[in-house]
C-alpha cells in the first residue's frame with residue numbers, strides 16, 4: 205500500500221513505527237498467547253503497559269511529582285464539564301479566556317454548572333484572528349481557576365507563552381498541541397488533552413493535574429466524575445480504554461526514541477517554516493486569516509481566491525495523496541494539521557503541490 209500524507213485534524217496521523225509495533229504485537233502481546241486488548245486490566249501485562257505509558261509521559265514532559273498523570277474517557281468534551289464540576293464550588297466564579305470554538309464549548313458547559321467570567325476574548329465578529337497579547341487578560345484574583353485553550357484547532361492560533369494568572373490555578377485544554385513542544389508543567393493547575401492528535405488514538409484523555417488541586421475537588425459529585433477517584437486508583441477505578449492506553453505507550457516510546465521533545469519541536473518548527481513560507485510567498489493567492497504572532501504550528505489555515513478554487517484544491521490534493529486539507533465547516537478555507545506524526549517530507553510535498561496549484565489555477 206501507499207500511505208498518504210495525512211493532514212487530518214483528529215483523529216490524526218500516527219507515526220508509522222507506532223503502527224508497525226501495534227501490528228507486530230496485535231495477535232500476541234509478549235509471550236502471553238493473546239492480544240493486549242484481551243488481557244484483564246487487573247493483570248500484570250496490562251498493568252505494565254499502563255504504568256510505562258504514565259512513566260514515559262512523565263519523563264517526556266518533565267512532569268513534576270506535584271502533579272498526577274491520569275487516563276480518563278469521554279473526550280476533551282467531558283473535561284469541559286468535569287473541570288467546573290470538580291472546582292467550581294457554590295458562590296465561586298471561574299475565569300475563561302475565549303479564543304475560539306472550543307473555548308466557547310468549554311464556557312457554555314461551565315455556565316450550566318456555575319458562574320463564568322470572561323477574563324479575555326479575541327472574538328471579532330464571528331472570527332478569532334489571534335490569541336490575546338500579554339496584558340490583555342484581566343484575571344479575577346478570587347477566581348476558582350483560569351481556563352485557556354493552548355492551541356485553537358479550528359482557527360489555527362496558538363499561545364506562544366502561557367497567560368500569567370498569578371496565584372489562580374491555570375487550567376488548559378491542550379488537546380491539539382500537547383507534546384508538540386516543551387512546556388513548564390509546574391505553571392499549570394491542570395492540563396487536559398484528548399489523545400487523538402499528538403498522544404495516540406481516540407478513546408483516552410490525558411489529564412495532568414496538581415495533587416493539591418485534585419484533593420480540593422468537590423466530593424458531592426458522582427464518583428466517576430471526580431479527579432480524585434482516578435488519582436486514588438492510578439486510573440484503574442473501572443475498566444480503562446486499555447488498547448488506547450497501549451497505543452499511548454507506543455507513541456511515547458517513539459517520541460523518546462527519536463530524541464524527545466527537543467527533536468519533535470525542531471521538526472514542528474521546520475514544518476511551520478516551510479508551510480507558512482509557502483503561504484507568504486504567494487500573497488496574491490494564498491492568504492492567512494491569522495495574525496503572524498498567533499500562528500499555530502499544529503493547525504495551519506489559509507484561504508484561496510475563491511471557494512470554487514478551494515474546492516478544487518481539496519479535490520486535486522486528495523488525488524495527489526495529500527489528505528484532510530478541508531478547513532472546519534464553521535470557518536471554511538484550508539487547514540493542514542501538522543501534528544507530530546506528520547513528517548517534514550509530508551509538508552514538503554504539500555508545499556510543492558501548493559506552488560504548482562497556484563501557477564496552474566489562476567482566478
Ligand SMILES: Cc1ncc(COP(=O)(O)O)c(C=O)c1O
Pocket residue numbers: 213214278279280281282306353355356357358377378379380398
Ligand atoms: C482544542 C480542542 N478541545 C476539545 C476538543 C473536543 O475533543 P473531543 O472530541 O475529544 O471531545 C477538540 C477536538 O478537536 C479540540 O481540538
